[in-house]
Amino acid sequence: MTNKIWIAGLCAGSLLLGAAGCSAGTTEKNDAAPSVTHKVAKEQEDSGQPAEAKVQTITDEGIYTKQLNEHTIELHTNSNGTLQLLLADAAKEAIKTIKTGSTVSVSFQLNNKQYTAETIKLMMEPKEQPAQSKPQPDSSALPKTKMLTVNVEGEEDQRAGKLAESDQGYYLYKLDDFDFTAEEPGRDLLYSQMDEEYFVRIEPLTDDASLTDVKSIGVKELEAVGEPEEVKGADVSDSFARSKFVLRADSDELIKYIIVQEEDGHLVKYTVHLPVREPIEGIQPSFWSMLGSLAFKK
Secondary structure (H helix, E strand, O other): OHHHHHHHHHHHHHHHHHHHHHHHHHHHHHOOOOOHHHHHHHHHHHHOOOOOOOOEEEEEEEEEEEEEEOOEEEEEEOOOOEEEEEEOHHHHHHHOOOOOOOEEEEEEEEEOOEEEEEEEEEEEOOOOOOOOOOOOOOHHHOOOEEEEEEEEOOEEEEEEEEEEEOOOOEEEEEOOOEEEEEEEOOEEEEEEOOOOOOEEEEEEOOOOOOHHHHHHHHHHHHOOOOOOEEEOHHHHOHHHOOEEEEEEEEOOOEEEEEEEEEEOOEEEEEEEEEEOOOOHHHHHHHHHHHHHOOEEOO
């Protein structure tokens, strides 16, 4: 009986030792080197490199504002603000036919904070802006009348002039007994109601007009009246102190002037026709006074 108990105890001890051995073996296996997958992920984590770069594709609409260089454009999008986009091959070809200012649809990718346009499609071309016409001043801002000084035989006389406006952008003040009218495109006529042979033809010149050519043509025109001579504008009237040149020719029947004057940055040509008769004494100084009031609208 005693022998049986001893044998049973011996067997139980052996079983306990065996179990402990198995448990120790299991623990040793769990402490082995990590798997390959875990090791690669850990190395990438330690180096700061992502396991896989994330690419985001975005579609938006906007205004094509400008091309910065051969490979880059600027686009003001509806949802993503103003972007600078690198052009992929397809987008680079498409942009060649699209005008700046056009509304476009664009598909672009965001990769590592870099925007790359993959496709660009025209939606609407920019609207053509109408030509801006020069604003015409309000005529009501100009006084309807103005007192003019007329120097007749050394005596100064103050006379009221009435506002007269030209379609060519200038105005003057007209004395009683004179009329002002458009003669033909580009020219106006100021003349005496008493005798229409007393007149001044007013012709604003273009910006590219050659003074040399205008003067040469004027000399030939005056040769039909008499010997042309150039005189000082201030000697004719204070109204012509800013003249570029004053030409004069006269005969027993006619005195004729061709004057080019600068007014408010514009060149104006006056052709003055004065028959040598009694009315010339009052009409000539009246012309000088009225032409002295000529100005261009601001």
